Amino acid sequence: MPRTSENLPATPPRPLLKARTFQSMGTVISLTLPVATPGGNPPDDELAAAAAVVERLFRDLDQIFSLYRPDSEASRLARGDLSLRAASAAMRGRYEEAMAWRLRTEGAFTPERPDGVLDLSGLIKAHAIRESGTSLLALGRADWCLNAGGDVLVSGSPVPGSYEPWDAGIIDPLARGALLTGYPLGHGRGHEALATSGSAERGDHIWSAAASGSEFMQVSVLAKDIVTADVLATAIVAGGVPMLNRATDGWDVDVLAVRTDGRLLATPGFRAGVS
Amino acid sequence: MKARGAVSAALASAGILLAGWQAGVQIAEIRGSAASTSAGTDTGGTGATGASGSSDSSSQAGAPASGASGAAGSAGAAAAAAATYDGAMVPTRFGSVQVQITVKAGAITDVTALQLTDDDRKSIQISNRAAPLLRSEVLAAQSADVKSISGATVTSNAYLTSLQAAIDAANL
Known part of the structure; x- marks a missing residue:
């Protein structure tokens, strides 16, 4: 083949990924967008605007639902100062959604702590991610990756206009500085959401029916939407293998579960996505 | 659950088939073969077999369109005799599914899966269950x-x- 490299059209340079982070809900949220390459039109303002919208959404939800804020509506409900009947539409909407998930998971996911206090925090972060995604799309942002404390929702591609997936890594629970594996999000089977729950971290928000402990130290669920992924990951950690089988039978999800002895269980779809 | 997946796929296919059956009994009679399944009796009229109709379910498995084998011969017998109808091939997450229903006196009396195979003709994998992975x-x-x-x-x-x-x- 003759050397015509000088005449070849320059392949468009890969767009840079730019990230913005902020703290909310006790964790760190990262929004990553591809931006135009140097020489183009760097839409830094657009990234700032998009991040501001997401941050505002998380903060507003945290104001209502945080049990760490004594003045929040959730805290007033927990204290009994407020009845659910008199609660805001936002509160009742999430309560209804949480109860629906409790039914669907046959109790493996529940919005009530063992002491009876209503705690929707297991759902609110995923809800905030979902709402942020809707807002970003409404802003006209088609390509982004949103990570809230280890739960990931993506849209489009890191290379806009291409089919390149957003490669996400899954933490190795036995060595938290290392990755167990990775999965291409927004590609192939169309899983755009990845949520991971563990029995070791933040054990306070997963209440296993068997108080003796979970069969799984970590469960990652891939789904089309982040709420399904997050709720099922939590439910499987709490409900063990029976809940894992219910999840893979009843929802279009893929799962990677790490047993407490370190052995792995994965759905055929997960295996296919990794290889 | 494997059974649940198969049943729901079969029901979906049967639903499509039933709608088609209600709309197209006449077509089915035209296309149907002369093999009656009412009592295992052979009407002997197989010479008039339609292009796609067949009483042999396995030969229908690859057909993308609906076929039917019904009580041909006289139109009057159609109501009393059992007739079988092959549903359209319905692509599902687990592969192609095709069912056959048996209708007698206007009621479905049996549903049989004709095809539960994936593209590679392997037996269908209904389950997406997690399995050990190294x-x-x-x-x-x-x-x-x-x-x-x-x-x-x-x-x-x-x-x-x-x-x-x-x-x-x-x-x-």
Whole structure:
């Protein structure tokens, strides 16, 4: 083949990924967008605007639902100062959604702590991610990756206009500085959401029916939407293998579960996505 | 559950088939073969077999369109005799599914799965159940190009030393 490299059209340079982070809900949220390459039109303002919208959404939800804020509506409900009947539409909407998930998971996911206090925090972060995604799309942002404390929702591609997936890594629970594996999000089977729950971290928000402990130290669920992924990951950690089988039978999800002895269980779809 | 998946796929296929059957009894009679399944009696009229109709269900398995084998011969017998109708091939998440229903006196008396195979003609895999996986099988995934990290919820403090923080720092 003759050397015509000088005449070849320059392949468009890969767009840079730019990230913005902020703290909310006790964790760190990262929004990553591809931006135009140097020489183009760097839409830094657009990234700032998009991040501001997401941050505002998380903060507003945290104001209502945080049990760490004594003045929040959730805290007033927990204290009994407020009845659910008199609660805001936002509160009742999430309560209804949480109860629906409790039914669907046959109790493996529940919005009530063992002491009876209503705690929707297991759902609110995923809800905030979902709402942020809707807002970003409404802003006209088609390509982004949103990570809230280890739960990931993506849209489009890191290379806009291409089919390149957003490669996400899954933490190795036995060595938290290392990755167990990775999965291409927004590609192939169309899983755009990845949520991971563990029995070791933040054990306070997963209440296993068997108080003796979970069969799984970590469960990652891939789904089309982040709420399904997050709720099922939590439910499987709490409900063990029976809940894992219910999840893979009843929802279009893929799962990677790490047993407490370190052995792995994965759905055929997960295996296919990794290889 | 395997049974649940198969049943729901069969019901979906049967539903489509039933709608088609209600709309097209006449067509079915035209296309149907002369094999009556009412009492195993052979009407002997097979010489008039339609182009796609057949009483042999296996020969229908590859046909993309609906076929039917019904009580041909006289139209009057159609109501009393049992007739079988092959549903359209319905693509599902698990592969192609085709069912055959037996109708007698206007009621479905039997539903049989004609095809439950995937594209490779292997037996259909209804289950998406998780199975053991070796770490070495997944370690092939490259971590170099990872854009985001999923793990059990990290606290704000833990974030500072997390892989996600390193990725974010590189993109700030």
